[in-house]
Amino acid sequence: MQRTRIKICGITREEDLSAAVAVGADALGFVFYPKSPRYVTPARAGALCAGLPPFVSGVALFVNPTLAEVQEVAAAMPLALIQFHGDETVEQCAAIAAAVQRPFMRAFRVKPDTIPGTLLECELAYRTASPWFSSLLLDTYVDAYGGAGKVFDWSLIPKELAPRVVLSGGLNVHNTTDGVVRLRPFAVDISSGVEAAKGIKDARKMAAFVAAVRAADATIHSETYHAEHPIQGSA
Numbered sequence: 001m002q003r004t005r006i007k008i009c010g011i012t013r014e015e016d017l018s019a020a021v022a023v024g025a026d027a028l029g030f031v032f033y034p035k036s037p038r039y040v041t042p043a044r045a046g047a048l049c050a051g052l053p054p055f056v057s058g059v060a061l062f063v064n065p066t067l068a069e070v071q072e073v074a075a076a077m078p079l080a081l082i083q084f085h086g087d088e089t090v091e092q093c094a095a096i097a098a099a100v101q102r103p104f105m106r107a108f109r110v111k112p113d114t115i116p117g118t119l120l121e122c123e124l125a126y127r128t129a130s131p132w133f134s135s136l137l138l139d140t141y142v143d144a145y146g147g148a149g150k151v152f153d154w155s156l157i158p159k160e161l162a163p164r165v166v167l168s169g170g171l172n173v174h175n176t177t178d179g180v181v182r183l184r185p186f187a188v189d190i191s192s193g194v195e196a197a198k199g200i201k202d203a204r205k206m207a208a209f210v211a212a213v214r215a216a217d218a219t220i221h222s223e224t225y226h227a228e229h230p231i232q233g234s235a
């Protein structure tokens with residue numbers, strides 16, 4: 001049965017980390033961009049991750065980091081995945097990931113005039129450049145780089161790409177079921193849509209969001225099952 005992976009980003013408090021784990025998040029994101037209201041220091045992330053149980057991935061999010069900044073985070077927390085969310089080049093991402101020996105996601109910030117083929121070209125360029133490349137995270141282009149709670153035009157996502165991406169940008173309990181059923185992304189990523197305030201997660205919103213994703217998974221399973229097992233005698 002399809003199970004859409006879930007990343008909850010921008011964790012800054014122990015109670016929010018515990019609540020996100022309790023509702024079933026597969027990955028937790030920690031923001032190392034100082035201009036973000038969700039920013040945490042490497043030491044703070046390390047202290048938070050003391051409560052990170054097995055099989056829940058720690059994701060470190062950067063905007064145009066130096067190698068030293070990523071190395072400091074890699075030394076401070078259980079770093080399963082790097083998320084490059086700035087203007088980093090292919091070469092810079094590949095070099096940093098190789099130096100710290102960690103896989104990475106490339107955030108592609110989608111604009112209204114983004115050409116769908118560009119997304120496929122971007123994925124190919126990264127997959128060709130680095131064995132550490134994991135996937136594209138498709139987010140909405142905003143001046144603050146991310147975490148803005150704004151949705152982009154999902155019709156820009158090529159059908160052949162959708163199963164390999166992390167869908168992000170303005171997700172919430174009201175739109176994610178439709179998004180997951182329509183696009184069937186490998187994973188979804190959320191920050192604003194499960195917050196009471198920037199950097200302060202709301203446990204009830206997190207639970208409702210996960211339930212919406214699971215409802216979508218059940219719909220997909222049902223559709224797939226009935227397509228493969230037509231009711232006998234049906235016209």
Ligand SMILES: O=C(O)c1ccccc1NCC(=O)[C@H](O)[C@H](O)COP(=O)(O)O
Pocket residue numbers: 009010029031033036037038061063085139144145146147148149150168169170171189190191192193
């Ligand atoms: O979360 C931030 O504050 C942030 C700041 C700068 C760059 C990226 C940032 N977040 C990246 C994420 O992975 C967010 O989860 C993603 O942008 C979606 O955020 P939202 O639209 O609020 O769900």
